[in-house]
Amino acid sequence: MKKLFLFTALFFFANQILSAQEAGSKTASVKNAAENITWAEAREIVLRENPNIKTAFLTLQNAELAYKRALGELAPDISFSASAGESLNGEVSKSLSYGANASLSIFSGFSNVNTIKQRKAELENAKAKYKRIVSDTAYNLSAAYINLIWGYETADLLEKIKNRRTENKEMIKLRYNSGNVDLGSLKRVEADVAMSELNLRKAQRYIETASIALLEILGSAEEEKILKPGEKFPDYRNRRFYKPNFSKQVEEIPEYISAYFENEAAQYSYKNAKSVLYPSVNFSASISNSNNDWAFDNMQTRTNLSLNISYPLLRFSNFIDIKSAYNRMEQAQNNLKAVKNSLFAESVSNFHSLFDAKETLEA
Numbered sequence: 001m002k003k004l005f006l007f008t009a010l011f012f013f014a015n016q017i018l019s020a021q022e023a024g025s026k027t028a029s030v031k032n033a034a035e036n037i038t039w040a041e042a043r044e045i046v047l048r049e050n051p052n053i054k055t056a057f058l059t060l061q062n063a064e065l066a067y068k069r070a071l072g073e074l075a076p077d078i079s080f081s082a083s084a085g086e087s088l089n090g091e092v093s094k095s096l097s098y099g100a101n102a103s104l105s106i107f108s109g110f111s112n113v114n115t116i117k118q119r120k121a122e123l124e125n126a127k128a129k130y131k132r133i134v135s136d137t138a139y140n141l142s143a144a145y146i147n148l149i150w151g152y153e154t155a156d157l158l159e160k161i162k163n164r165r166t167e168n169k170e171m172i173k174l175r176y177n178s179g180n181v182d183l184g185s186l187k188r189v190e191a192d193v194a195m196s197e198l199n200l201r202k203a204q205r206y207i208e209t210a211s212i213a214l215l216e217i218l219g220s221a222e223e224e225k226i227l228k229p230g231e232k233f234p235d236y237r238n239r240r241f242y243k244p245n246f247s248k249q250v251e252e253i254p255e256y257i258s259a260y261f262e263n264e265a266a267q268y269s270y271k272n273a274k275s276v277l278y279p280s281v282n283f284s285a286s287i288s289n290s291n292n293d294w295a296f297d298n299m300q301t302r303t304n305l306s307l308n309i310s311y312p313l314l315r316f317s318n319f320i321d322i323k324s325a326y327n328r329m330e331q332a333q334n335n336l337k338a339v340k341n342s343l344f345a346e347s348v349s350n351f352h353s354l355f356d357a358k359e360t361l362e363a
Contacts, residue, residue, distance in 0.1 A: 049219035063126035099288025109278030
């Protein structure tokens with residue numbers, strides 16, 4: 001019952017922020033230690049401080065840099081060099097030279113193009129994984145915040161039950177002293193009071209546990225603060241939910257997007273591995289000036305232009321690499337299919353659980 005209600009409540013907190021309300025009367029110890037926090041504040045803090053989100057963002061940045069580096073491979077390599085020297089070997093010999101070199105890969109068996117496409121797919125995969133980390137963290141934040149609300153409202157209810165049972169005990173005690181009830185009735189109500197006090201203490205300890213769980217997601221569990229939510233449970237009984245197109249919905253889930261681009265990257269990796277079967281063509285150019293003295297006059301200029309073509313006749317390891325890349329591509333294709341089937345079944349199950357929870361609330 002609690003899990004069904006929690007699942008329903010998460011839909012509300014993922015889409016809007018309720019107006020701040022007092023969580024009700026608390027025990028004096030909790031009141032004095034509690035620090036107020038609203039849902040809006042929690043969302044802002046988690047995006048800024050959660051270590052998992054920070055790590056995922058850095059991973060995404062590295063994927064972007066890898067993609068940009070692959071694009072840079074299409075640009076020519078240009079270098080400049082200069083040297084001046086003097087040697088003493090019977091007589092003084094001086095030298096001065098400077099020059100520039102440039103090289104460009106014209107064709108490399110489609111290796112550069114496939115590498116760019118592979119890095120692009122890996123970048124999209126990293127984006128999907130980053131969204132999944134943010135989504136999972138948002139879900140955990142919602143669950144932790146709702147658990148905190150539940151802890152306070154449970155403590156409020158148990159405190160009222162304890163007060164009512166205490167009043168009932170005092171009334172039964174007066175009737176016992178006047179001889180109108182037996183000792184068994186008095187002992188039974190005293191046991192009820194003791195049990196209600198125990199349950200209240202458990203609820204108060206749970207508030208601290210829920211606070212630490214929320215602080216962990218916010219990235220500051222070591223502070224050991226007691227938090228107090230600024231919202232209460234909303235009423236979901238009049239909210240409508242419509243059956244989605246599950247096939248289309250699955251394609252928007254980060255796990256599917258990640259598996260899809262992993263498959264894309266594996267295909268380009270396979271094509272990249274096959275690039276060794278094609279010839280490679282490179283163009284290079286250089287210009288240099290040199291002199292047997294430390295003077296820029298009468299420099300001798302040399303230029304060089306070359307077009308290089310190479311083709312590997314036989315290398316056994318290349319065929320092993322191609323076969324390994326093909327197997328990884330097959331694995332990625334099978335994984336994509338498995339992920340899609342799993343997400344489809346999970347989406348249907350979650351939707352039915354949502355409706356079960358809604359009807360349980362309305363019953």
